[in-house]
Amino acid sequence: MLSDILVLAKKDLRIEMRSPSAAIGAITLGVIGLIVTGLATGPDPVRLRTIAPGLAWLAVLYAAIVVSERLDRVDRTDDAFSDLWLSVRDRRAIFAGKVLALALILWMITLALLVAAVVLLNMAPSPVAVAVVPLAGLASLAIATGAALVTAVMGSSSQRILLLPVALLPLLVPALLAASQATAALLEGRPEAALPWSGLLTAQAALFGGLGLLVYEAGAAPE
Amino acid sequence: MILDHRASRRLDCDRVTKLFGSTIALWRVDLEAAAGEFVLIHGPNGCGKSTLLRVIAGLTTPSAGEVRWDGSPDARPSVARVGHNSGLYDALTPWEHFDLSARLGTSDRDRALEIFALLGASHVLARSCGGLSAGTRRRVALARAFASVADVLLLDEPLASLDERAASGVANLIEEAADRGQLVIGAAPSDPRLRAIAHRAVALNDGHTLRSLTAAETRAESDAV
Numbered sequence: 001m002l003s004d005i006l007v008l009a010k011k012d013l014r015i016e017m018r019s020p021s022a023a024i025g026a027i028t029l030g031v032i033g034l035i036v037t038g039l040a041t042g043p044d045p046v047r048l049r050t051i052a053p054g055l056a057w058l059a060v061l062y063a064a065i066v067v068s069e070r071l072d073r074v075d076r077t078d079d080a081f082s083d084l085w086l087s088v089r090d091r092r093a094i095f096a097g098k099v100l101a102l103a104l105i106l107w108m109i110t111l112a113l114l115v116a117a118v119v120l121l122n123m124a125p126s127p128v129a130v131a132v133v134p135l136a137g138l139a140s141l142a143i144a145t146g147a148a149l150v151t152a153v154m155g156s157s158s159q160r161i162l163l164l165p166v167a168l169l170p171l172l173v174p175a176l177l178a179a180s181q182a183t184a185a186l187l188e189g190r191p192e193a194a195l196p197w198s199g200l201l202t203a204q205a206a207l208f209g210g211l212g213l214l215v216y217e218a219g220a221a222p223e
Numbered sequence: 224m225i226l227d228h229r230a231s232r233r234l235d236c237d238r239v240t241k242l243f244g245s246t247i248a249l250w251r252v253d254l255e256a257a258a259g260e261f262v263l264i265h266g267p268n269g270c271g272k273s274t275l276l277r278v279i280a281g282l283t284t285p286s287a288g289e290v291r292w293d294g295s296p297d298a299r300p301s302v303a304r305v306g307h308n309s310g311l312y313d314a315l316t317p318w319e320h321f322d323l324s325a326r327l328g329t330s331d332r333d334r335a336l337e338i339f340a341l342l343g344a345s346h347v348l349a350r351s352c353g354g355l356s357a358g359t360r361r362r363v364a365l366a367r368a369f370a371s372v373a374d375v376l377l378l379d380e381p382l383a384s385l386d387e388r389a390a391s392g393v394a395n396l397i398e399e400a401a402d403r404g405q406l407v408i409g410a411a412p413s414d415p416r417l418r419a420i421a422h423r424a425v426a427l428n429d430g431h432t433l434r435s436l437t438a439a440e441t442r443a444e445s446d447a448v
Binding site: 008018 | 282283284301302303307311312313319323324328
């Protein structure tokens with residue numbers, strides 16, 4: 001199953017990299033958000049540094065919805081999903097591959113946005129801020145599991161693009177809060193404050209990941 | 224890598240019914256087939272051929288009746304298919320599709336490349352499928368399916384969008400697959416090339432089985448005509 005997961009994740013990454021409109025859109029949104037917030041709140045560096053992680057993660061949440069919907073839609077276009085469904089011995093590999101690809105894409109977007117925040121807001125991160133890299137990976141995984149699960153279960157509903165944010169945002173609010181708080185704590189050099197939030201992210205990734213593996217075959221079957 | 228499938232798979236469709244709302248797509252369809260056979264399901268557009276193939280593949284759940292493999296309703300054979308759509312990713316090239324199937328262990332990449340060349344399309348191997356014509360996309364899907372190591376091949380209108388040369392090539396590939404021991408089930412409007420090589424031809428109309436003829440009965444009927 002592990003080799004199938006890697007093969008399917010590579011396929012999704014390749015497709016997304018050839019047309020990275022959703023990732024570029026999310027990064028643009030995040031950067032514009034940082035600049036506009038800076039203009040709106042005035043030149044108060046302390047306030048801006050408090051707001052920056054939340055803004056970055058909000059843009060990542062937007063990317064999660066758009067990229068996840070797009071990856072699933074690409075599968076269902078031309079009925080490629082039916083062939084994929086028949087090709088994979090353990091269909092949970094399709095879910096796990098999707099989570100892995102989505103998490104890696106979100107991770108890259110997050111790191112790009114955090115670098116942009118450091119540059120734009122003239123931040124001087126503490127040495128422990130390097131721990132933001134693995135933290136961003138964990139948070140991306142927590143968000144990706146939820147997004148992949150909800151997208152798969154919604155199937156090919158024509159109203160999906162409207163319903164997806166409504167269904168997904170409440171589920172991902174804990175991850176958004178935890179990621180923002182932990183990132184802010186690490187950038188300020190308070191790693192001990194980031195630990196409980198990392199625990200929440202781990203729990204959310206485990207919960208949605210486990211649930212996804214349990215229900216995927218029944219919930220995502222083509223009809 | 225050519226596999227021998229002779230030991231495997233017997234299909235029994237027992238009074239398979241599929242309703243979409245109040246529309247009858249299939250009504251109490253019976254079908255029996257075994258490894259090493261090519262069974263042709265033929266009939267006019269909208270008669271339920273594609274739905275029957277999806278039910279056999281396990282992609283669509285019948286409203287009533289049962290599909291059994293080797294006598295068991297729970298058995299799941301390995302299935303390769305060419306559906307009504309080609310089932311390709313626009314962003315990937317034909318080579319990447321063959322490579323993906325090979326890495327998932329469902330087909331032989333070198334064999335797919337060989338078949339793709341045989342179908343006269345190897346010059347587009349590195350182009351994105353999104354820019355290919357319907358006929359070329361069909362060739363990609365067919366090459367992938369015929370290179371498959373699956374027990375069962377399901378081909379929905381396998382000769383559609385193909386020129387005469389490629390259509391003859393596909394007819395030969397169907398015979399080879401059946402000779403190797405794969406169960407091949409094709410669906411198409413009545414096509415003499417497919418009728419000529421089918422071990423059995425099943426006529427469908429409005430979701431009902433009209434009749435099922437063996438190859439000998441089909442030949443006798445053609446001679447009479």
